[in-house]
Amino acid sequence: MNKKGISKAMALKFVILLGVVSLFADMTYEGARSIAGPFLALLGASGTVVGIVAGFGELIGYALRLVSGYISDRTGKYWTITIVGYFVNLLAVPLLALVGRWEMAALLMIAERMGKAIRNPSRDTMLSHATKSIGRGWGFGLHEAMDQIGAILGPLIVAGVLYFNGGYRISFAILLIPALLALTVLLVARALYPRPRDLEVASIGLKTGGFSRIFWLYLAAVSLIAAGYVDFPLISYHFEKLSVVPKVWVPVFYAVAMGVDALSALIFGRLFDRVGLSILIVVSLLSSLFAPLVFLGGFNLALIGMALWGVGMGAQESIMRAAIADMVPMNKRGTGYGIFNAGFGLFWFLGSALMGVLYDVSIPSLIIFSVVMQLGSIPFFISIRKKLR
16 A cells, blocks of 8 residues: 555544544533533523523633644644643533532533633644545544534433433533543554654645635634524523423433534535535525524424534534634644634624523524524625635
């Protein structure tokens, strides 16, 4: 087998190995996030508090990626930063079983987001080296699909615990098992692939300039999507408060969304490699419909809304990340992913906080805001497509 073939095979194995890590990791924190809203409500939090906690966690989580991405590029310690982040990210979850106040629960939920922030730019940079030979969209899509298998299993495990009257605390405690499995596989991956950068054969030449105008336009587009995307804790809070969905079905709805996320990541990942950013226009149109279905519909319409919510999440976690790899110089990808995620997180926080307030005041206003923000990204994607052509 020639060098290119060997590199491609090794790259695919690396993507799959990190996908297994993400599978177990998502079982842990997505299982926890599927009941975060109701758990905070049980501890006495209001809808505004749930929206702010969810949004602030994302703000801190995404803003910290700017720092961790820059540090990873400056030091080259991609593996070290990734491992530290995963430990913080995953071990915060089972500790939720021990808290008795919503303030402490909120701190642990924010810590979990911080851990994810620490490791994501470094991990995505390493993934970008592997996806050069197998296709950006397909590589990130495959990783996201495996990631979402865990995101399906985690909430289903929690649903099973709740079904047998185990309660929220036992659910958090059981999630320690996939957390330890994720950390074990991560250390194995580190031993097998100490230099992931070597996987990028025939790479582009290193550039020393700043980021392009296309990058900043792209950041503006995805920031609008982030602002209008309702976080699941507020959605689950709504389901619980108005009894739209029975308690045991809330994590199942989340699992359905994660399943759609996985499928859309694979499908749109392949399409991204063929048609480019145009596919994001289609995704934005589809996902913009979730808010009215989720917040105005009954059981069945809410389920359809969650499926469309999953379509948008699949795009955010796969092709939106894949596009960054070819927009920034290779030696600045950690910083590029950090800037991208920081901007995304800032607008996610602002949007989540505002929508938490709007939920307590006027649900129709929340829906209008969500739809308008997401559709507002489309002109930017059209402009970027023209510039790329």
